[in-house]
Amino acid sequence: MRRLKSLLCVFPLLFFAWGCKNDAADGDFELSKTKTLATPKNFTAVYDPVNNVTNFTWEEVPSATGYSVMESVNGKISDAVKIIPAATGTSGTVIGYSAKIQSFSYWLIAYNDSEESEITECRQIVTSAPKLAISAASCNESGVVSLEWTAAEGVSGYRVSYKNTGGGISEWTEFDQTLSANVDAGETYSAAVTLAAYAPSIDYRVRAVKGSASDETEWSEPKTVQINLFPPRNIGAESTGTYGEAKIVWDKIDGVTYNVYKSLGTDGEKTLLSSEIGNPASGNPNFTAQDLTKGTWYFWVESCVDGNKKCSTEGAAYTVKIPAPKNIRITERTETSLTVSWDVVSYHDIATNSDKTADCYKVSVYDDTGATLVSENSTNSLSMGRSSLQAGTTYLVRVVGYESSAMTEAEEGEIPSWVEAKTLIAKPEFSSEHTWFSSDYAYIGWNAVKGASSYEVAYSGSDGDSAYVESLPSDNKGFTTDTQISLTGLDIDTVYYYWVRAIDGDYKTEWTAGSGRTASVPTNIAVVETSTGYSVTWDVRGSATKFRVSYCTSATNGSVDTTTKQTLTPVENTHSCDVSSIINNRTDGTIYYYFTVEAYNSYDGSWVQGSDSEGYGYVTYGLQYGEMSQLPSGATYVSTRTYFNTTNFTRTFIASSTTTTKCFYFKATKGKRYTIYYADMDVYTTFTSSSKADMEFTYYYAGNSNSNFIDRRASDTFTCEYDAYIVVECKKYSRSTSGYFGIQVVESN
Incomplete structure (x- = not known):
């Protein structure tokens, strides 16, 4: 066998970009025999990730004495080698792939002593790394389990699951966290798992993740770890609000009970407070220690199972202080002051077995940056005013009780939470810089009020008190978030009264009044x-x-x-x-x-x-005598007339090929009416209107770009708004021949 079977993790199949190619032309591979045997049919290649092998099958070819399986790692037949050169029967197996994901291409030929078959179609498989194996596992005295395995190649992370073999959790449970693949392939990967449950022994297993939770290898074989009993973690102590009490809390450990101890100081003798405390149905366990005398106490928690005990290495400190004041509230507000009230602090002193109350209190006021603005003592009152504050400002208030008027640090009570308090917003004041009256409109402006969310504004032609303002109709009142409003449609030379007030939630300031008169x-x-x-x-x-x-x-x-x-x-x-x-x-x-x-x-x-x-x-x-540069170059002056005359037109010639606009101008007087007549002068000295549609005109005040467009009309009349030159521009509209056109201006009152 040319490959060794790997012990690394098993991956799902991944198909690579290249495919199979029967490409003898791509290389020098040639079969040595004449291909006359039948090509094997139904050639298959199936990868088995569990055993890390590929199994081949095919149908028997008559007259064949053997078969050769060829393999390529890049999909090219030209690079293939005979991985099984002399197989018999109708199956074969390749084992021992390397510990990584890789693509392989396979072909099959049949042969006998005299000839070979054609090559079959390509079959491709993608290997997976074999499943991992946990090589070492142990548990230390703090309940941390260490696991080791050999890192796999081409993975993105690892998942760990566990199952109690000594009772408790009987189903496999995965940890939420995916461990990162930060160790090179072939190196030892070490993982630390913090236990949340105790059992005499726990099985662990691991698998590799390629890219997502759905792309994972098979789980490794379980590794059993003998678990050492470990102590409770994250012990804390907090106030219950009752003098001489402390609530002890710690993290839950499944499968154990707890003993709670106390000591006065870290080196003091530990006294058992309670034993065999069980786990609650939900949340973390806790225990309330009572009858604690003044001083700093330390609390330890011990885990217990079957006579074995493991105590926490550190104690949770808690200093017994008189309780914090309750029901701290703001009973009165002004623009510059706050009155703070609270309930009396009462407690039972364990040391003297007597009921007591706080002897004095310290009231502190902080701004929104945390800076202390006021910090004063009160020995005989359950309320105290704080003045010299800013209007519309939010402050943080805190009241702390003390055992005696000495108010030493050791006698200081528990620190309560902040109480948020806001002073009243101030009245707005009108701004002369942003308030002015014209003839028919007015702008009313006022200063921005700190802490105000909006403003209500009213106005009237009559003066009145706040009740009168409240009775004004809605048309005379309105709301705004700006600090200025405009009043329009006012009467000339008339006195108007106006009011404004600031709003913060349900609170509204008093009205601020003002008045003004529109101008003549x-x-x-x-x-x-x-x-x-x-x-x-x-x-x-x-x-x-x-x-x-x-x-x-x-x-x-x-x-x-x-x-x-x-x-x-x-x-x-x-x-x-x-x-x-x-x-x-x-x-x-x-x-x-x-x-x-x-x-x-x-x-x-x-x-x-x-x-x-x-x-x-x-x-x-003198606008009509204004700068001559405002007149178009080459404009022709036109004298105005007091009546229309069909022959007295100012004429100019326009050729059929020209596109230049011809300009006239005349002197106009403010308040006068002017009628401008336009004509196409078919006959040099005669006015005719039959072809006036061939021309196009505009006119405007000299120096003003706002033109009045007159489209193919015989005349237009307007009243001059001020003394000025009037410019008239004429151009051909649809005329196709050369000719004359002209204008005549008639002035009237």
Whole structure:
């Protein structure tokens, strides 16, 4: 036999990427005889992972005196060797594969003294490593079982199962953990298993895992381990809330009983507290020690079975202290203080056989970082106020009792859990920086309140107390999580009252009240020429008597440029302001100004320009005489007329091949109405409308990109919003021949 049978773990079959190939052309393999015998039929190859062998079968070939089984490890017939060169009968076996997963390909030929058959079809098998064998197993005094086996090749981990042979668990049970394959194949793998149950002896077995729990070898043969009785683990002692008591807890061990001992100090004499404590139906065992005098006690737990005992190596320490205060609560809250109350601490002193109460208490308040803000003593009260706290802040409160007023560390009671307490949130205050009134709207802003979840806001045209505010309809009230609201649709020059309060859960602060007045609005702002120069004039909606005029040299989309804005001296009791010094010596087409007029709001001392949306934000002077660069290059000037005339069109020529837009412009005055007539001038001096659909027009204020598109209409009428140049752009729509077209502008009031 050319292979030795391995003792490593058995793997499930895995099929490799390559297959069988009858590829004599891939190599030099050739049969030495003429292939005239019949090819063997029903050639099979079956791998037996338990015995690590492959069994072959086939049907007998007449006239054959023997058979040869050929094997390849890469699936190529050209690399095959005769692994069974001279088999007889109709079966054969290959044994002793290496201890790893591997693919093998097999073929069969029949032969006699004079000839060989053709090669059969390929048969492929995949070997598995044999099942593992535990080579060593032992248990130490602490109940840790050590297992050893030879690591297998190509595995991802190992699983261990156990069964008590000396009673207890009679079924095989697997440990939850899969052990990692961190040892090279052929090396000794060591595993430590911590026992959770005692039995005189326990059987262990192991198997290898290839990639998942469903891809595992067979279990090894069981290995019996004689178990040493081991001590309880993880012993602890905790308070029961009763002075002189301690609850002892430890990890459960199946199959044993327990003895519990105590000693005063680690070197003190151990005294038996209880014996033969059994395991509970669920959870870990425990025992409550009572009548403990003041001091630090240590507790040991002993496991017992059939007269054998094993005591814990370490004791659980517990210091007897007076109980912690109960029912700690907050009985009063303000924005800056908390009043803490608690029940009296009473206990029975074992040493003196007398009932006692705590003599004093220490109350501590901590912020959310754990820093101590307040730590004071109370000797004769079961409540104490804490002041100088911050509104809307959550604090942690703790109360500790002491045996005497000396309040030494040795007399300190048990430490209770934190009690969370929050001071009341503060009232919001209105912010002048974020509150202002315009002519028809207002913004109301206030400071953010720490600890508030939301705010309730109300407003009215009348003042009133909190009861009045509560009675306001829902349209006048609302909730928000922001710190500013806007009120719209307000009346000009009107006093409004508003209120806000903060909310934290069910608690609401008192209302904070404020008021403001909407502003008067300058309207009909105009620049007029006087006998001495120029003035800005205006009307007013409202009762304002004080105004101020400002000007700047640019504006965008209806908003003046505040960076170049200059303000003149306010005027009172007049609706006119002389601006001759600004406009004087200005030439048409050189520069223009934007003038604004603001009304003084004596209620809050603010200046209000008014709403641009209502058309009285600002007035322009000289926009029609503005920077010439705003006009398209080559634009033709058009003089306005006061009536329509069919012959007085401004004309321009357009060739059939051109795509250039032709531009006209005219000077328009604020408030005037203009009608623009468009015509296709088929005859040089005659207006006709029959072919007007061949043209396309737009018009707009010079320097403004917002165009009014006029699609193939004969005319369009609009009212000029301010003094300006109007640009008219014309282009061919569907005309295919050269010709003239033109426009005529008619001005009216």
